Every structure is written in structure tokens, then in C-alpha cells.
Amino acid sequence: MSSKGIVKRSEDFSKWYNELVLKADLAEHSDVRGCMIIKPYGYAIWEKIKDQLDLMFKETGHQNAYFPLLIPKSYLSKEAAHVEGFAKECAVVTHYRLKNSEDGSGVVVDPAAKLEEELIIRPTSETIIWNTYKKWIQSYRDLPILVNQWANVVRWEMRTRLFLRTSEFLWQEGHTAHATKSEAIEETEQMLDVYANFVENFMAVPVVKGVKSENERFAGAEETYCIEALMQDGKALQAGTSHFLGQNFAKAFDVTFADKEGKKNHVWATSWGVSTRLMGALIMTHSDDKGLILPPKLSPIQIVIVPIYKNEEQLNIISEYAHKLKKELSELNISVKFDNDDNKKPGWKFAEYEMKGVPLRITVGPRDMENKTVELARRDNLTKSTVSQDGLPKLLLDSLNKIQEELFSKASLFLNENTFQVDSIDQMNQVLNNKGGFVEAFWNGDSKSEQKIKDLTKATIRCIPLQGSEKGNCVLTGEPNSKKVIFARAY
RNA sequence: CGGGGUGUAGCGUAGCCCGGUUAUCGCGCCUCGUUUGGGACGAGGAGGUCGCAAGUUCGAAUCUUGCCACCCCGACCA
Incomplete structure (x- = not known):
């Protein structure tokens, strides 16, 4: 009978994962492509994750709020890099009414009910939140704003996988506004630490803290901090991100404040989030051929x-x-x-x-x-x-x-046993094709080299670790004085 | 968006090439009894627009055409 057992990890890791999610009663596919139904047992785990993180956010001074699901299309285009990053995967609401079809076979979209301006289902909420912050912020006395929201977002991904990448997913997104650059960076780093603390001490998943290369950076961010975990199949999984957004959104939405001298300045921003993807990390880190193992x-x-x-x-x-x-x-x-x-x-x-x-x-x-x-x-x-x-x-x-x-x-x-140092592309491929893992190597900091390495190895720069500032010869070009980064094939 | 696959009961499936009684089997479900230290057993029972539409035919799950949906593998992304 098929309800007995699941395929072995060594046979087909991907299949093992899918079967485990279904058989452990965590989630199932819905009738809508790429969307999942999170079942009570799976949701109970998510609630545990959520409750603990919520506590930690509140301990660090944040409050919860809720912003709308629907965002006017024009908002998205106000920040150039942001729209570039998300436009391709937005679901769009164009009408607000259905009517009975003429042949009586069901309902159809009522063409008379077309919206003046289309609405985007939020892929992330920076735009609508910064449009709101504009109204909330006039003076330095209004800062900082430390707000988080628990919400669902939609990103129309090409290919989906239960928990790891679904068209709709649950997450939290923190959006903070600060008077100074240093305070915003401090907040960004603080939240990265909160995430790392949670993931390691509650999920029992070790992570490497670092920053993303320019290529991998969040659309609209000046710096993206992240925590990277390593799954049992040797692939990396980004477990959380915290972005220093600079003044990009403040400028795009014209959010300024008067400082003590009465001078107007643009506000500094951060955003940070983790999603139901953490469930995937939890599953793929600990579980075995008999099923789920929960901390x-x-x-x-x-x-x-x-x-x-x-x-x-x-x-x-x-x-x-x-x-x-x-x-x-x-x-x-x-x-x-x-x-x-x-x-x-x-x-x-x-x-x-x-x-x-x-x-x-x-x-x-x-x-x-x-x-x-x-x-x-x-x-x-x-x-x-x-x-x-x-x-x-x-x-x-x-x-x-x-x-x-x-x-x-x-x-x-x-994690330690599957972290390797290499100094050539051949070695890198050898490691990656063998059992995968984190590959430490030096990189000259150039986006073109990064792309070239990706083409040659299918590995991306997971992060530039915060710890350790060793320098060496670039794994691609041999340039000296290159910085150490972690490469991996990733989810 | 490319490649592959699947759609038959709540779930998993056989049948399809080669059209022909009442669509197969397992799990699950209901009833009764016996069981209970690693996925119990017996007896009885309920459950089906064979993804949708059109076509061919005396007759379609099966052949033809069109459509839809989902899954998996890649490229892209949390």
C-alpha cells in the first residue's frame, strides 16, 4: 500500500521531500497551480515558528500592523530596481465583478467592471508601506517606525515546490524607517541576528551569516544580509533576508522628515522577512527515510x-x-x-x-x-x-x-563536513558534482566573473560571510586580494 | 518558457496498443465479530459525469481532433 513509507533520500531526494510533506500531513497541492493547502499539522508547526518569531520581534521593539493585499499598479513602478525585480511575477486584478454567462454555463468576467487602474496582488509590500509612511512621517520625532506584518504574498513563479516555492506563501515582512543611515544598518544587522538566533536555537538549523553579492541583492536594496543553510542533499537554502534599503524608497515615495535643525532629509529604510520556506529548511535539514524529524x-x-x-x-x-x-x-x-x-x-x-x-x-x-x-x-x-x-x-x-x-x-x-575550500573551477565542479555543499573560494568582486562562474558550475554566491576577511586569488581570474565567498547550488 | 509525464471511486492503480456483457485490484470508508509490545484478520456492504468537448462507429475508458488541468526535470526567483 502506498501509504507505507516513502522513497529513500539516497534514491531521489526531491521525491523523498515531496512524499514526506504529503505523508506527514503537512500540506497538499490545491487545485490552483503552484498553490498549496497547509494542513492542520503543518500549520501547527508554522504557528510555532510564527509565535516565537513574533515574540522576538516584539522584544526588539517592533509592532505588528496590516497593510492591504492589493496595491495600485503605479506604486510598483516608482522604484526602478524594485519594479524590474518583481514585474515578471505579479498577479494582476483587472476587474471587480463577474456575471452569469449568456449560455448559462457559469460565470464570466463582466467587461463593464474593468478597473480604472489595475491592482497588483502584493509580491512584497515596500511600495504600499512607503506610500503610507509618507503620511506618517514629518519630523524626526516620528522616527523610528518599527513595524512588522504577517501576511500572504503572491509571486507567480515558473516552477513551484511545496513550501520551498509556492505561488502564494505566508511570511512576515518588517519595514522600518530611521533618521540615520547608521541606525538603519544597525536595525538590518539586528534583525539578521534575530533570524540566525531563531533558526539555530529553535529550528536547530545552523546557518552562515553574510551579505549578498550585487547580483543576488533584493530589488531595491543597497545591501542584502542573509542567513544560508545547507540541506542534506548538499544544496543551499536561503533561510532569511534582511535588507538595508538606503534612501531608495524614501526618495521614490518622497518620504522626508525635518531634523532638529529643521532641515529636510530623506528617511532611511530596512525590510526583512522569512517565509513558510523555513518549513522546507526544517524538513530537509533533519528528516530521514522514516519521515519527519522535528526539533x-x-x-x-x-x-x-x-x-x-x-x-x-x-x-x-x-x-x-x-x-x-x-x-x-x-x-x-x-x-x-x-x-x-x-x-x-x-x-x-x-x-x-x-x-x-x-x-x-x-x-x-x-x-x-x-x-x-x-x-x-x-x-x-x-x-x-x-x-x-x-x-x-x-x-x-x-x-x-x-x-x-x-x-x-x-x-x-x-555543515562543517560539507564545507570545502577550492582554488579552481575544476575543483569546484568536482565538489559540487560529487556531494554538493558549501564551497569557499575567493572572488574578485566583479559581477561578470560571478556570472561566468555560475555558467561554468551552476553555483551562485550564497553570501559573503560576515566572519572572516581572508584574501586570496580569485577562483576564476586568479586576481590577488580577492575576498572569500561561499558558493553553492541552491534552492 | 523549453523537455518529459499524468488525468479512471476519498487515495493509489489495471484496462487503452488490438473498441464489445455489469470498468480491475489494493488502501481507506460503513456494519458485525475476533484482535492490540512495530503498519491485524474474517465476513458482509457502500462508493464511478473513466479530465472536458466534438467526431468516427451499431457500440468509445479504449480510435481521431481540439481544449483544459496538474505533476516532474531544467532555465529564472524567497
Whole structure:
């Protein structure tokens, strides 16, 4: 039966990923091309991500607001680089009404209901937000503005993949306005740190912090900071970006403020975002051939209790214990599911919760009740042990923390073992064609060289790392004094 | 946008080349019973505009033409 298991990673990583997303009940394809339905279990993980990030944004002084989904077409064209970057993938609303078709077969667009000015479904909200900030900002006293919004955006991508690239996706976008350049840069860097902190400490996904090359920069940004993660198949995934927008949007939307001397200045801007793509990073970093592996901090269910019984009497005894344990664990803020569904056999449940990545499983049967023990199974390393019921809550709490740490260590080790130094294009191709990974090499800083390297290797510059300022000979041209960057094939 | 593929029950599929009773099988679902320490078993049952449209034919899931949709692989992007 097809519901059993998924294809092995080593056989077809891409297929493995797709099957995992479907079988772990995270999401499914909708009837609309490139759009996905995020199912309750997948959404519960996203909510965990969202809640934690939201907390961190608020701790750093940001407030949430909400701006419209629809943006007048003309707004988009006000910032030249921005429109250039996004025009190709915008969905456009042209009419506001349907009517019954003449032959009665359904509804058609009412040609009489054509909009004067077409509306774009936001691919990102810089334009409508800066058009709004213009009204909000007059004086230096109005600054900074530190606003975030949780929203959906639409980018009509050629090719889509569940979570990694969908036509519509969920994200947050922070948009801040500052009086000085240095303050804006500080904000940009601060939010990059927030992202890196979250991704490493909650998702247990190690990242490299850096800035993008000019080619890879966000449309309209002066500097794009990013965090880059490495997936199990050796491909890189951009996990978050934070942009220093300079005064580009302030100029495009004429947003100025009067400083203490009464002099008018353009406002400095940042924007930063992470999306449901993080779900893809989470999945592809930790999971195995049995299914999803979730870090405890983001797992909707942290512990599942599976009872084993031959009759109702036994079930009652186990249930009583399970409810007591569940209550004790709740007091430690551990989320527990007691799965007493009588329609599914234990073996089925074991496989199911492994597919769904629940970090810990407790099995309790008559034998255990007699010995005052439980069987404890770890999802991440698939080990099982029999442990005493005495002091169990504390042990479980410790185990969850341990799993969280070990997932991060394991992923960090993978990142380190799959980061290679090369000094020629041949070597680079060798590494990339073999197992992939991050490739450190020197680059002369020229966009043309970057493009040439991409043509030769299919690898792009993922980032110019913030740490380490070594210089060396350019991997393409041999020019000395070139800076060290990370290349990889990327999602 | 190029290349490949698929569309038959909730899901996965056989049948299509070579047209012919009532469209195959598995999972899932419903009922009853037995089961429950790694994806249980038996018996019975329900469920179908064969992607859409036109054509050929006595007869179309099957042949022809057109259309639509989605998936996968590339190039482009978070």
C-alpha cells in the first residue's frame, strides 16, 4: 500500500521531500497551480515558528500592523530596481465583478467592471508601506517606525515546490524607517541576528551569516544580509533576508522628515522577512527515510503516549496513569498527546508518529504497569529504552532538551563536513558534482566573473560571510586580494 | 518558457496498443465479530459525469481532433 513509507533520500531526494510533506500531513497541492493547502499539522508547526518569531520581534521593539493585499499598479513602478525585480511575477486584478454567462454555463468576467487602474496582488509590500509612511512621517520625532506584518504574498513563479516555492506563501515582512543611515544598518544587522538566533536555537538549523553579492541583492536594496543553510542533499537554502534599503524608497515615495535643525532629509529604510520556506529548511535539514524529524521546540506534539492493552480493564489502568503523566508534563510546558484511538493498532501508531516527527514516544502496556516502567523511544536516533516511572517528567524534559541540542550538533557537523575550500573551477565542479555543499573560494568582486562562474558550475554566491576577511586569488581570474565567498547550488 | 509525464471511486492503480456483457485490484470508508509490545484478520456492504468537448462507429475508458488541468526535470526567483 502506498501509504507505507516513502522513497529513500539516497534514491531521489526531491521525491523523498515531496512524499514526506504529503505523508506527514503537512500540506497538499490545491487545485490552483503552484498553490498549496497547509494542513492542520503543518500549520501547527508554522504557528510555532510564527509565535516565537513574533515574540522576538516584539522584544526588539517592533509592532505588528496590516497593510492591504492589493496595491495600485503605479506604486510598483516608482522604484526602478524594485519594479524590474518583481514585474515578471505579479498577479494582476483587472476587474471587480463577474456575471452569469449568456449560455448559462457559469460565470464570466463582466467587461463593464474593468478597473480604472489595475491592482497588483502584493509580491512584497515596500511600495504600499512607503506610500503610507509618507503620511506618517514629518519630523524626526516620528522616527523610528518599527513595524512588522504577517501576511500572504503572491509571486507567480515558473516552477513551484511545496513550501520551498509556492505561488502564494505566508511570511512576515518588517519595514522600518530611521533618521540615520547608521541606525538603519544597525536595525538590518539586528534583525539578521534575530533570524540566525531563531533558526539555530529553535529550528536547530545552523546557518552562515553574510551579505549578498550585487547580483543576488533584493530589488531595491543597497545591501542584502542573509542567513544560508545547507540541506542534506548538499544544496543551499536561503533561510532569511534582511535588507538595508538606503534612501531608495524614501526618495521614490518622497518620504522626508525635518531634523532638529529643521532641515529636510530623506528617511532611511530596512525590510526583512522569512517565509513558510523555513518549513522546507526544517524538513530537509533533519528528516530521514522514516519521515519527519522535528526539533522539540517546534514540535506541535512533543511526546506521544501509546497504550498497549488486551482489554478495557487494562486500558483503564493505563489511561489513568497516562492522564496523570500528561498533567505533570503540562506543568512543565510539554505538549503531550495520549493516543488511545482503539481503531489503530500500536504498530500503526508507531509508524505514524515517526512519519510526523514527534520527538519522543512513550509506550505503556500491562508489563510496564506491573514493573512501574515505560518504554521510551527517541525519534531522532530511533533508540528505545525502558525507564522507570519514577522521576519520569524530569527525565522527559531533559531528553527533549538533549534532542534539541543534538539535532543542532548533528546538523552543524554536517555543515562543517560539507564545507570545502577550492582554488579552481575544476575543483569546484568536482565538489559540487560529487556531494554538493558549501564551497569557499575567493572572488574578485566583479559581477561578470560571478556570472561566468555560475555558467561554468551552476553555483551562485550564497553570501559573503560576515566572519572572516581572508584574501586570496580569485577562483576564476586568479586576481590577488580577492575576498572569500561561499558558493553553492541552491534552492 | 523549453523537455518529459499524468488525468479512471476519498487515495493509489489495471484496462487503452488490438473498441464489445455489469470498468480491475489494493488502501481507506460503513456494519458485525475476533484482535492490540512495530503498519491485524474474517465476513458482509457502500462508493464511478473513466479530465472536458466534438467526431468516427451499431457500440468509445479504449480510435481521431481540439481544449483544459496538474505533476516532474531544467532555465529564472524567497
